Every structure is written in C-alpha cells, then in structure tokens.
Amino acid sequence: MRFVPARSxxxxxxxxxxxxxxxxxxxxxxxxxxxLPKGASVPRQLSRGRRHAALLLSTALVASxxxxxxxxxxxxxxxxxxxxxxxxxxxxxGAPNEIALRYLRAHPAEYGVLAADLTDLAVASSYTSRHxxxxxxxxxxxxxxxxxxxxxATVNVxxxxxxxxxxxxxxxxxxxPAPAAAPLDAVEAVRAxxxxxxxxxxxxxxxxxxxxxxxxxxVVSGSGISEQPIPARLGWQxxxxxxxxxxxxxxxxxxxxxxxxxxxxxxTGDLLGADDxxxxxxxxxxxxxxxxxxxxxxxxxxxNGHTRRITxxxxxxxxxxxxxxxxxxxxxxxxxQSLVRNPADGTASPYGWxxxxxxxxxxxxxxxxxxxxxxxxxxxxxxxxPGSPAEGGxxxxxxxxxxxxxxxxTYNDAAVVNQFYWCNVVxxxxxxxxxxxxxGNFQVNxxxxxxxxxxxxQCEAHDGSGQNNANxxxxxMDGGRPRMQMFLWPGNQFGLPNTVTIDAGPAAGTYExxxxxxxxxxxxxxxxxxxxxxxxxxDAVGDGCTPYTLPAGAIAVLDRGSACNxxxxxxxxxxxxxxxxxxxxxxxxxxxxxxxxxxPEVGIPAVMVSQADGAAIKAGLPATGRVQxxxxxxxxxxxxxxxxxxxxxxxxxxxxxxxxxxxxxxxTGEEQMGEGWSDFLAIASLLNPAIDDPEQARGYGQYAxxxxxxxxxxxxxxxxxxxxEIQPFxxxxxxxxxxxxxxxxxxxxxxxxxxxxxLYDMTWDLVDRHGFNPNVYESWRTGGNNLAxxxxxxxxxxxxxxxxxxxxxxxxxxxDAVLTGGENACTLxxxxxxxxxGYSAVQGxxxxxxxxxxFDTHPSCRADFIGRAAQPALNTxxxxxxVPMKFQxxxxxxxxxxxxxxxxxxxxxxxxxxxxxxxxxxxxxxxxVAARNPGGSRMTVDGKGRYNYPWKTDPAWAGSCREFVLTxxxxxxxxxxxxxxx
Numbered sequence: 001m002r003f004v005p006a007r008s009x010x011x012x013x014x015x016x017x018x019x020x021x022x023x024x025x026x027x028x029x030x031x032x033x034x035x036l037p038k039g040a041s042v043p044r045q046l047s048r049g050r051r052h053a054a055l056l057l058s059t060a061l062v063a064s065x066x067x068x069x070x071x072x073x074x075x076x077x078x079x080x081x082x083x084x085x086x087x088x089x090x091x092x093x094g095a096p097n098e099i100a101l102r103y104l105r106a107h108p109a110e111y112g113v114l115a116a117d118l119t120d121l122a123v124a125s126s127y128t129s130r131h132x133x134x135x136x137x138x139x140x141x142x143x144x145x146x147x148x149x150x151x152x153a154t155v156n157v158x159x160x161x162x163x164x165x166x167x168x169x170x171x172x173x174x175x176x177p178a179p180a181a182a183p184l185d186a187v188e189a190v191r192a193x194x195x196x197x198x199x200x201x202x203x204x205x206x207x208x209x210x211x212x213x214x215x216x217x218x219v220v221s222g223s224g225i226s227e228q229p230i231p232a233r234l235g236w237q238x239x240x241x242x243x244x245x246x247x248x249x250x251x252x253x254x255x256x257x258x259x260x261x262x263x264x265x266x267x268t269g270d271l272l273g274a275d276d277x278x279x280x281x282x283x284x285x286x287x288x289x290x291x292x293x294x295x296x297x298x299x300x301x302x303x304n305g306h307t308r309r310i311t312x313x314x315x316x317x318x319x320x321x322x323x324x325x326x327x328x329x330x331x332x333x334x335x336x337q338s339l340v341r342n343p344a345d346g347t348a349s350p351y352g353w354x355x356x357x358x359x360x361x362x363x364x365x366x367x368x369x370x371x372x373x374x375x376x377x378x379x380x381x382x383x384x385x386p387g388s389p390a391e392g393g394x395x396x397x398x399x400x401x402x403x404x405x406x407x408x409x410t411y412n413d414a415a416v417v418n419q420f421y422w423c424n425v426v427x428x429x430x431x432x433x434x435x436x437x438x439x440g441n442f443q444v445n446x447x448x449x450x451x452x453x454x455x456x457x458q459c460e461a462h463d464g465s466g467q468n469n470a471n472x473x474x475x476x477m478d479g480g481r482p483r484m485q486m487f488l489w490p491g492n493q494f495g496l497p498n499t500v501t502i503d504a505g506p507a508a509g510t511y512e513x514x515x516x517x518x519x520x521x522x523x524x525x526x527x528x529x530x531x532x533x534x535x536x537x538x539d540a541v542g543d544g545c546t547p548y549t550l551p552a553g554a555i556a557v558l559d560r561g562s563a564c565n566x567x568x569x570x571x572x573x574x575x576x577x578x579x580x581x582x583x584x585x586x587x588x589x590x591x592x593x594x595x596x597x598x599x600p601e602v603g604i605p606a607v608m609v610s611q612a613d614g615a616a617i618k619a620g621l622p623a624t625g626r627v628q629x630x631x632x633x634x635x636x637x638x639x640x641x642x643x644x645x646x647x648x649x650x651x652x653x654x655x656x657x658x659x660x661x662x663x664x665x666x667x668t669g670e671e672q673m674g675e676g677w678s679d680f681l682a683i684a685s686l687l688n689p690a691i692d693d694p695e696q697a698r699g700y701g702q703y704a705x706x707x708x709x710x711x712x713x714x715x716x717x718x719x720x721x722x723x724x725e726i727q728p729f730x731x732x733x734x735x736x737x738x739x740x741x742x743x744x745x746x747x748x749x750x751x752x753x754x755x756x757x758x759l760y761d762m763t764w765d766l767v768d769r770h771g772f773n774p775n776v777y778e779s780w781r782t783g784g785n786n787l788a789x790x791x792x793x794x795x796x797x798x799x800x801x802x803x804x805x806x807x808x809x810x811x812x813x814x815x816d817a818v819l820t821g822g823e824n825a826c827t828l829x830x831x832x833x834x835x836x837x838g839y840s841a842v843q844g845x846x847x848x849x850x851x852x853x854x855f856d857t858h859p860s861c862r863a864d865f866i867g868r869a870a871q872p873a874l875n876t877x878x879x880x881x882x883v884p885m886k887f888q889x890x891x892x893x894x895x896x897x898x899x900x901x902x903x904x905x906x907x908x909x910x911x912x913x914x915x916x917x918x919x920x921x922x923x924x925x926x927x928x929v930a931a932r933n934p935g936g937s938r939m940t941v942d943g944k945g946r947y948n949y950p951w952k953t954d955p956a957w958a959g960s961c962r963e964f965v966l967t968x969x970x971x972x973x974x975x976x977x978x979x980x981x982x
Contacts, residue, residue, distance in 0.1 A: 086817070092161030096135035097123050100155035103163050104139070111153070113172040117141070124152070125478075125661035127438035127450060129797060131780075131790075132818050133159035136439075136797050138661030143174050145214040147235040149248055149263060149273075150668075152660055154800035158818065165814040167800020167807060169666070171238050182245055182266040186210070186218035186232040189247035190225075192269035193262040199225045199253065220249075227252040227382055237263050237272045246272055250475070257465055257485060259473040261665065277665050279652040279674060279748075280471035308688075312345035312428060312777045318352030318362065320344070320396035323414065324421040328774075330644040330686045330710070331703035332404060337414075339399060344424065345777065348431035353424045354396060356444045366391050367398065367420035370444045371427040372457045374420035376412050378517050379598040380464035382483065386601040390416045407497060407521035407629060408462060408488055408638035415461045415640035419486060422646040423459045429685060432777055433793040435654050440478040440662025442653060451662065452479030457650070460485045461640040464517035464595055468704070470639045472649040478662035482653050484646070486639035489704040490515070494633035496591070498522045498607045500582050500617065500625060502531065507620020512630060513582070513607035518596035519570060521636075522605045526628025527580040529553045533618050534573070544569045550576040555627055557618060560586040560608070567596030570606045580627040581606040584614025637704050644682045644700065651678030658796035659803065666801035669846025671734060673808055675752025680759040680792060683720065687763070687785055689772050694722040694764035694900070716753045717745060720760040722901070724834075728924035729757040731805060731836030731853035738922040747848065755805060762812075762831040763788040768900050769827055769969060780819070787824070791815045805851070806843035826861035826971030830899065833857045834928070836915075855906070855915050855963075857973050863887065865964075866946070868976045872913055879980035880955035882934040884948050885964060887974045892945040895938075896969075903949060903966035904928035910961040910979060931964070958982045 092099045101121055108115045120142040128135045134156050141151035153168035184192070187205045194202050202223035211217040215233040222229055232249040245266040252259050259277040264270070310327040321341045329335050344352045354362035354369040367374040367389040375389040390413040392398040402414035427442065435441045438450030446453040455478065463485040473483045490497050496512035498521075515521060532554040536546040542557075545564035550556060556578040558569050566583065573581045583606060585591045591608035607627055609617065629635060639645050655677040660666040667674045679700055691710060692698050698721060699707070699714030713719055717739065721727040732738050733754055739745045745754060766784030773783025780790035794815035799807050809832050816824045832838065836853030844850030856862075864870040866886040877883050885903070907926035909916050917926050933939075934952040941947045949966060957980040966974045 086822075087158065088163040088166065090162055092157075092163070094161065096128075096157040096161070097126050097137050099157050099161050099163065100137035100139065103155060104153060104166070111166070111168055111170055113170050114174075117170065117172050117174045120145070121153075122147075125440075125663045127662075129434050129439070129794070130436070131434060132794065134164060134794075134797070134818055136661065138663070138800075141170055143236050143243060146245075147215065147233075148174075148243065149235050149237050149246065150666065150801070151238065152664065152666065152801045154660060154798070156798050156814075164818055165798045165811065167798065167803065167811065169800070169802045173242070182216070182234055182247070184247065184264070184266050184269055186216070186220055186247060186249070188269065189232060189249060189264040189266065190220050190223070190230055190251075192264045193249060193251060193260070193271065193274075194225050196264075196271035197251070197253075197260055197262065197274060199251070200255070205230075222252075222254065225251060225254055227254050234266065237265070239272065244272060250277075252473075257471050257473070259475070261476065275665070275668055277475070277656070278471050278473040279649070279678075280466075280469050308774055309340075310775055310777065311343065312347070313775075314346040315342045316344040316346040316349055316352045317342045318344065318354065318396065320352060320354065320362075320392070320398070322398045322417050322421045323400055324418045325641055325643060326421075327425055327643070328686045328688060330682075331642045333703050333709060337402060340421070343421065345428035345431070348428035348436075349424065350447065352396075353420075358445050358447050362396060365393055365396060367416050369424070370456060371442060372420055372423035372459050374416045374423060374459040374461060376416060376462045377460040377485070378409075378462050378464045379596060380517075381597075382458075382460070385598045388412065388416060390420070402641075405635055406523055407515070407636045408640075409515075409519075409521035410523060412462060415638050418643075419459045419461045419484075419640040419646060422643045423457055423484065423650065425643075426647055426650040426681075426685075427457075429776060430650075430654055430681075430793070433780075433789050434797070435658065435793060439797065440657035442482060452477075455479050455481045457481070457653070458483040462517075462638070463487055467593065470645050470649050472652040474653045474656040474665060476656075476663065476665040478657065484649050486642075486645065486649075488517075489637040489639060490593070491634060491636060491706055494706070495630060497630055497633070497636050498627065499630045500607065500609055500613075500627055501526075502617060502620055502623050502625045505620045505623045507617050507623060511609050511613040511617065513609045513627070514591040514593050515636075516566065516570070516594040516596065516606040516608070518567060518594070518598055519581075519602050519604065519606045522580070522607060522628045524629050524631060526626045527555065527605060528626040529555045529579050529624065531555045531557060531582075531617070531621055531623050531625040533557045533621050534576075536572075539563060544572050547572055548576055550578055552577045553579050555580045555582060555625060557582045557584065557614070557621070559584050559614075565596060566594045566606065567602070570596065570602050570604065571600065573606075574602055574604050578604060580604055582614075582617070582627065583608040584618070585609065585611045587611060634706060637706065639704065642701070642703055644686060645704070647682035647685055648678040651681040654681065654793070655796055658793065659799060660801040664801065667803075669802055669804065670747045670848040671751060671804040671843075671846040671851070672748060673752050673755035673803070673805065675749045676755025676759065677752075677792065677796065679716070679720075679753065679756035680763075681789075683756070683760065684763050684785060684789055684792075685776055687772075688774070689767075694761075694767075696723065697721050697726050698760070717750055718753075718757075720757055722761050722764055724924070724927045727757050727760075728927070729754040729835060730923065730925050731841055731851060732925075733836075733923045734805075734848045734851065735922060736849055740923050742921070751848065755808065758805075758832060758835045758837060759788070759792060761835065762828060765827055765831045765899070765971075766824065769824070769971075790819065791824075791828075794819065802846055804843045804846045805837055806841055809837050809841075824971070826857070826973070827899075828971065829857045829861050830967050830971040830973060836925070853915075857971075857975075861971060862973045862975055865966075865974050865976050871975055871977055874910070874961060874977045874979040876979045876981060877953065879953055879958035879982065881953055882937075883951045883953055883978070885951050885966065885974070885976070886946065886948045887966070888947065889945045892941060892943065895941060897947075898939075899967040899969050899971065901928070901930065902968075903931040903951070903964060905931060905951075905962040905964045905978075908961050908963050908977065913961070913963075913977060915963075928965075931966075953978075953980065 121139045124140045125138045137155045139153045151171045156164040205223040208219040218232045220230040236243040237246040247264045261275045263273040326340045354364045356363045375384040398417040400414040402411040437446040444456045498513040501510045534544040535541045536548040538546040542559035543561035544558045556573040697711045697719035699712045699719040701715035702712035770784035780787045795811035799811035838854040838856040839858045840854035842852040937950045939949045961979045
C-alpha cells in the first residue's frame with residue numbers, strides 16, 4: 001500500500017524533436033508551468049527541461065559563471081572520437097557549494113521558478129566522488145525557515161568548478177505568506193498518522209526530545225506502533241492549493257514490514273502523503289508466477305557453466321573462511337557450495353568483515369561485523385533468534401554444509417553465513433563503484449572517510465514475517481540502520497511441504513501439511529511414533545494449552561484454538577515428551593503456515609493439517625505414524641541462497657542513498673525505477689557470457705520458482721534479452737494498458753523491469769564495444785560491463801530526486817561525459833533509442849501515462865545516406881528490390897564496423913513516421929527486422945572510405961513505410977525513411 005500526496009503534476013518535455021542540444025548529445029527540452037492560483041505552489045515532480053538533459057549548455061549564463069561557446073559534440077560525426085565534454089558552464093572559482101547556489105540563483109527561469117523561490121536554499125548534503133572528482137551538492141528549498149518537503153535540487157560540480165548536471169524538484173509560487181502556527185503537536189500527528197495508516201492505537205505516546213528550531217524536531221516514543229522511536233519534523237507540504245504546514249514522521253511498523261514516511265497536515269490531521277521505504281514484491285504481482293506448476297528441478301546444486309571465481313584485487317587477509325555459493329554464482333543452480341578464504345576487499349573493508357574498531361583483529365567471531373549483521377529472525381520480531389548468528393570461532397571458520405534435499409530450517413547456519421557473505425560482497429563491490437562512506441553507504445565504523453557510521457545492514461535470514469518474497473528497508477538519513485529480510489519459498493505449487501502418514505487403521509494414508517516458522521523442519525527421514533490426540537482436561541481439551549502428559553516419543557495431535565498461541569502449544573507438547581506436533585486447523589480450507597516465538601526455543605517440528613484431514617486422522621486413532629518432509633516434491637527454497645536477490649534488495653539501499661543524497665529518500669512516483677536499478681545491479685554483477693547470451697533469454701528469480709537455469713521466465717513479466725521478440729519493452733509499455741495483450745505492468749516492479757530491460761541492452765552494447773571483464777571488482781576502464789556499472793552508479797548520484805526514465809537516461813549520458821569525455825555518447829543514445837527512449841522521447845511527470853516514446857538518436861549521432869533523401873523525407877522504392885545504402889567515413893576502417901544487430905529496419909506510419917503497429921497495440925511495437933543482402937552480396941568499401949550496404953527489401957512491404965537504421969560500432973547511426981510501392 002502506498003498513499004500518494006495530493007499533487008498537481010508539472011508537465012515537462014524530456015526533449016524536443018530534431019533540435020540539436022548545444023555542446024553535446026543531450027536533448028534541448030522545454031519546460032512549462034501551469035498558471036497557479038494566487039499563493040499556490042505546485043510540486044515539480046519532474047522539472048527537468050532544457051537544463052536537465054545530458055551534456056547541455058545554458059543559453060544565458062551570468063558573468064559570475066564562465067560562459068561556454070556552444071558547439072556539436074562530434075567535430076567529425078563518423079570520426080575517431082568525441083569532442084571535449086560539454087557541461088552547463090565552464091570552469092568556475094569557489095567552493096562547490098557556493099558554485100551550486102550561485103548557479104541556481106542565477107538561472108531561476110531555467111528551472112521553472114522565480115528568483116524569490118530560491119532565496120532560502122539549504123545544503124542538505126555535499127560530497128565528492130573520488131573517481132571522477134564531481135561534487136554532488138544536494139540542496140533543499142525552504143520557506144519561512146522551514147523545509148519544503150520534496151523540493152530539492154542536486155547540482156553536480158566538476159573538479160574545475162564546471163556545473164555538470166542539475167536534477168531538481170523545486171516548487172514555485174512561494175511569495176505569499178503562509179500560516180506559521182501548527183495547531184497539532186507531534187504526538188497528535190503520530191495519532192493521526194496511525195489512524196490513517198490503519199495501525200493500532202498508539203499506547204501513551206510521549207515526547208522523548210524536542211528542538212527549538214523552526215522544524216521543531218521531535219522524537220516520540222514508539223508507543224506500540226513503531227519498532228523504533230518516531231522522529232517528527234515540521235515543514236511545508238506542496239499541494240494543488242499551495243503549501244500546507246505539515247508534520248513528517250517515520251514509523252517502523254511494529255506489526256508488518258513497512259517503514260512509513262508519513263506527512264500529516266498540521267492543522268487538520270489529514271494524511272497528505274505516505275511512502276513505504278520498504279521495497280518488496282506485492283503478493284498480487286507474484287500470484288501468476290507462483291501459480292505456475294512446472295516440473296521442479298533436482299535439489300542438488302549443478303554447475304551450469306560456472307567454473308570461474310571472482311575475488312577482489314587486494315583481499316583483506318584476516319584468516320576468515322566461509323562455505324557459500326561463491327561469487328559469481330547467482331544461486332545453487334549455478335553450482336555447489338565451496339569454501340572461500342579471505343574474500344573481503346581490502347579497499348572497502350580494510351580490516352576484514354568482522355572488524356568494527358578500525359584496528360587489526362576481529363571484534364566479532366559470529367556473522368557480524370562492520371558492514372552487516374546476519375542472523376535468523378524466524379519469529380519476525382526483528383531481533384536475533386536464539387542460537388543465531390552463526391559462530392565461526394577464533395579462526396573465523398564458517399564451514400556449514402547445506403543439504404538442499406531438506407527444508408531450509410535444517411541448515412540455518414549455512415543460510416546465515418551465505419547471506420552474511422553476500423551482503424558483504426555487495427558492500428565491497430558497490431564501494432568500488434562509488435557507494436562509499438561519504439555517499440552514505442552502510443557501515444558501523446566509517447574509518448574516518450566521511451559520512452555517518454552506525455548503519456550496518458541487518459541481514460535477516462528465514463524471516464518469519466512472510467514467504468515467497470524479500471525486502472529492504474532504508475532509513476532516509478545516513479546513519480540509520482537498514483534491514484534486509486529474506487524469506488522462504490515453500491513451492492506450494494507442487495503441494496504442501498510436509499506430510500503426516502498414518503500407518504494403519506481407518507485413517508491410514510498420507511496427508512499434506514504446512515510448516516511452522518518457529519520450529520525445526522521435518523526431515524526426509526521423518527519423526528515416527530504413536531499418534532496421540534491430546535486431552536489436557538481443561539476447557540477446549542484438545543488444544544493442549546494446559547500442561548499434560550503423553551507416552552514417550554508420541555506425535556501429539558492438537559486442535560488450533562484461541563486459548564493460547566502455537567508456540568505455547570508446541571512448548572507444552574515437547575515438555576510432555578512429544579517428538580513432533582500435528583496441529584489441526586479449526587476452519588475449513590487449506591492449513592496455514594504457523595508463526596510463533598523463538599523464546600524459549602523449541603526442539604521438535606510442528607506441522608498443520610486441514611480441518612477435514614485432522615478430523616479423519618483423529619477418527620482413526622489410536623495409530624502409529626510419521627511426520628516428515630513431503631518426498632513427492634522438492635524441499636523448500638531459501639532466498640538466503642539467492643545472491644541475485646541479495647544484490648537486488650541491497651540495490652534498493654544503493655539507489656535510495658545515492659539519489660538526492662544520503663539525507664533523503666526520494667524515489668517516488670509511478671515511473672520511478674528503483675526495482676530496475678536493483679535488477680540491473682544483480683544481473684550486471686553476475687553476468688557471464690559463457691552462459692548468458694544477449695540475444696537469448698536471461699530470467700530473474702528462477703531458483704525460487706524451482707526452474708533450472710537462467711533462461712527460465714523467473715518472477716519478472718518477461719526474461720531480459722536484447723532480442724525484442726523475447727523482451728518487447730519500449731518506453732510506452734509503462735502506460736496503463738500498454739503491456740502485452742492490453743495488460744498493465746505493475747508499479748513499481750513491472751515498470752522497474754522495463755528500466756532494467758533498457759539497462760540490460762545498454763550493458764551488452766558496451767560489452768560489444770569494450771569487451772567483457774569477468775572480474776567486476778576491477779576498474780571501469782577494464783570492460784564494458786564494468787563501465788556499465790560505473791555509469792549507472794554515477795547516474796544515480798547525478799540525477800536528483802523524482803527521476804523518470806528520460807531523467808535516468810540523461811544522467812547516465814552525462815556520467816559518461818564526465819568519466820570518458822563522452823566517448824560512449826552515441827552508443828548510449830543508440831541503446832536508449834532502440835527501446836523508445838530516443839532523443840525526442842518526452843517524460844512528462846513521474847506519472848505513468850503522460851510520456852511519449854521516440855526511437856530517434858541524438859542529432860550529433862546520426863547522418864544521412866549518400867543519394868537518399870534526408871529525414872524526414874520518404875524515399876520511394878519498389879518492394880522486393882535491392883536498395884544500395886551508401887555512406888562514407890572520414891577514413892577507411894575495413895568492413896568490421898557494424899554494431900551487433902545492425903543494420904535493421906522498422907515499420908513506421910507513412911504519415912506520422914511514428915513506430916506504431918497497424919493494430920494499435922503499444923506492446924509489442926513493430927520489431928526491428930534484421931537487414932539482409934541479396935544473393936551472395938555483402939557490404940563493400942572502396943579506397944576512399946565509401947561504403948555500400950545492399951539491402952534486400954521484402955515484397956510484402958508494398959504499401960508500407962519503414963525506417964532503415966545502420967549503426968556503427970561506436971554507436972553512430974545512418975538513417976533514412978522508405979515508402980514501398982508494388
């Protein structure tokens with residue numbers, strides 16, 4: 001559930017068609033503001049416009065900022081390389097914070113605001129990325145000394161003082177006075193939020209602290225509704241009718257996984273907005289995939305082509321060792337456990353993974369350290385279970401094998417160790433790409449390298465708060481501890497995980513049974529004994545809530561009831577001498593998975609059968625029987641063994657902390673791409689050309705669904721692939737009804753899936769150009785996959801709050817301008833354009849229905865063909881004929897010059913030249929059709945660098961129009977439109 005504040009969207013064009021952006025490959029767009037009522041303020045969910053595109057130059061620079069002369073990014077379009085990168089300004093004197101403030105105040109119109117709106121800007125955070133020298137200045141807009149919630153600007157300043165890129169969500173119309181008093185205090189705001197969010201009534205909330213500043217920062221006790229004390233602050237919430245004085249508070253839901261950021265009107269108590277800072281799959285989104293009954297794969301781990309090992313270049317040699325599914329295995333489908341020694345990266349974790357004091361020697365011999373604290377939380381109380389975390393001893397030896405033919409609760413330590421290992425791997429790897437202390441990463445001790453410490457990730461394995469899922473909660477402020485929760489995947493599409501067998505008599509047979517999250521799991525061998533119906537002699541005598549006695553080694557049959565909880569029932573049964581417990585459901589229908597406390601810990605398994613099966617069993621007693629794992633189906637799957645999922649969940653923390661700076665969570669709106677960045681981080685980090693083919697399917701989450709390999713569909717709408725028949729996503733697919741068969745991609749996961757599909761293509765395009773480096777710990781200079789990771793992380797830092805797809809595109813292209821001088825600009829434009837995020841694409845707001853896709857590249861990255869009418873003119877040819885497509889390069893380069901999949905043609909409307917299909921469906925759009933040569937001919941080149949590609953057209957194209965696109969290996973394209981006659 002997510003509440004959306006009342007907001008009037010700001011309409012913004014992501015780019016203007018066929019208009020050359022000054023100094024580079026970024027779109028020059030126009031931004032407009034609606035007319036506001038007097039005193040009103042509209043939040044600019046995406047005020048990007050001209051100044052926000054990659055490699056853009058402002059047209060009106062003031063004297064205090066050095067002006068530049070506009071020029072194209074490519075001096076020779078098809079030439080050897082890009083010109084110098086173009087930024088919003090040239091070099092400037094002064095500190096980055098001063099430059100950022102000065103630049104914004106000098107250009108209010110560029111950002112759709114008035115000069116008066118920018119008089120009170122505060123620096124929320126500012127840090128410098130060491131690898132490229134960019135300082136990311138994150139500003140907050142204020143009014144009457146109080147923060148305007150969600151009104152921010154990220155100004156990125158290069159080493160020489162150039163302003164590189166600006167992303168903002170500034171608001172306008174702040175000149176009218178607004179009420180300064182807050183009729184409701186913080187405690188009353190907590191009560192109002194609890195009521196609006198359907199939480200329990202707060203139990204005697206009390207003020208723990210309060211500041212005297214305009215924000216009146218207050219900490220209210222958790223009061224039974226929040227795991228942590230509730231911070232509250234007073235500020236302004238933009239609405240359609242103007243600014244509203246409001247309390248913003250953070251509630252760590254004590255009864256569910258939600259981490260609510262709620263905004264309450266300080267006058268009325270109305271809920272103006274609520275964002276859930278816990279990222280997880282919605283059950284409805286998973287229902288279709290979980291319901292598919294497919295043949296399960298063997299439980300034994302396989303190799304599937306994985307023979308390599310990825311290790312950091314300079315490991316921290318603390319003597320530690322871990323039996324895990326090691327990097328780069330995505331899950332047990334990719335190979336068995338192995339013992340890994342000294343895996344910590346000496347750059348990110350200089351004292352190893354078990355240090356917290358910054359001196360040689362481990363402070364913890366368990367799965368706890370500077371970056372992560374891993375443990376089981378089977379009773380879902382967000383606390384460490386008894387017997388957890390895993391203990392490695394003085395030698396830090398964490399050697400716990402897992403038998404995948406048994407349920408995960410039989411190998412808790414192995415799961416905890418694997419999750420600890422991977423949480424640390426992701427920490428160390430993302431550190432290499434710039435998610436460090438200064439940018440807000442997750443560490444207890446920041447070793448004097450900036451930022452706030454005390455925020456290691458709480459990595460909870462076998463979490464009892466759910467199943468078939470995983471989640472990550474990120475507090476907004478650097479220093480707030482995030483929480484990762486990994487669940488079990490029971491695989492109930494194959495039947496329930498356990499069975500109760502009655503050996504003889506009228507009840508003889510096998511009955512399927514659910515599991516308990518707080519007890520040991522039944523094993524394949526099972527637990528045999530006399531099956532006895534409990535009678536405790538008190539009230540509902542069959543519930544076992546009062547102590548009783550049993551024959552030694554019995555299997556206790558209990559009735560589900562209300563006099564006591566499951567935990568009490570099992571504790572009493574164990575005390576009575578039972579070896580296992582069978583709980584009979586008290587309502588019709590399927591049995592339920594059982595929750596219960598881990599204190600005191602119980603040592604016998606418990607299962608639940610349906611009411612009908614329980615009645616049959618009880619009617620057949622006395623008898624002997626057995627409780628065991630269901631041998632007719634595979635054992636349950638464990639998310640803690642899915643490194644792919646750990647990468648994904650941790651990725652939410654990365655994108656939240658980097659977007660807008662480490663003091664805010666601002667990935668909001670239907671078009672936000674948080675799920676996409678997380679899928680990208682997982683897949684790009686685990687990419688392996690030996691088993692991943694860019695033109696074939698690459699699924700996500702197959703192991704959880706008991707699928708064998710990476711080519712399975714997994715839990716996403718479609719597998720990832722550069723082949724658009726397999727992955728048909730284009731930008732307009734995000735619209736309501738825009739997906740296959742007129743369905744809608746779910747927000748946020750389906751929409752994020754689309755963004756990840758774009759980044760997947762981009763990654764392979766960069767690999768085609770720069771090669772593949774299997775060691776992703778190494779520099780971005782060493783491989784296209786390394787470069788893709790770097791550009792995406794840099795883009796997160798540059799883009800600012802409230803991004804959509806066009807903003808994300810622009811930030812990545814700007815990141816390349818900083819990092820490589822724009823060397824890959826045309827490759828990136830070609831990647832984005834193919835998926836509808838071309839130069840003319842329009843984003844609109846961060847809503848899902850006001851964007852417009854376009855398939856054109858940047859004007860600096862395209863040219864016409866010799867002898868063919870330039871776009872947008874149509875060239876008329878006979879369908880089925882061979883059409884010579886000629887172009888020239890400044891120097892002869894041989895014949896190996898084309899990008900993968902080039903050239904191709906695509907159907908367009910003859911009147912509008914838009915890529916639309918005759919049936920009006922958004923997805924799939926007409927797919928690119930690979931061009932072919934007539935007969936035995938092929939592309940040729942003469943001594944002057946003049947190329948001829950003979951294109952064999954199709955007779956069936958008569959009466960239609962197509963665009964022909966030839967892409968060079970540097971991303972530069974030649975394009976022309978054709979109309980086909982009979």
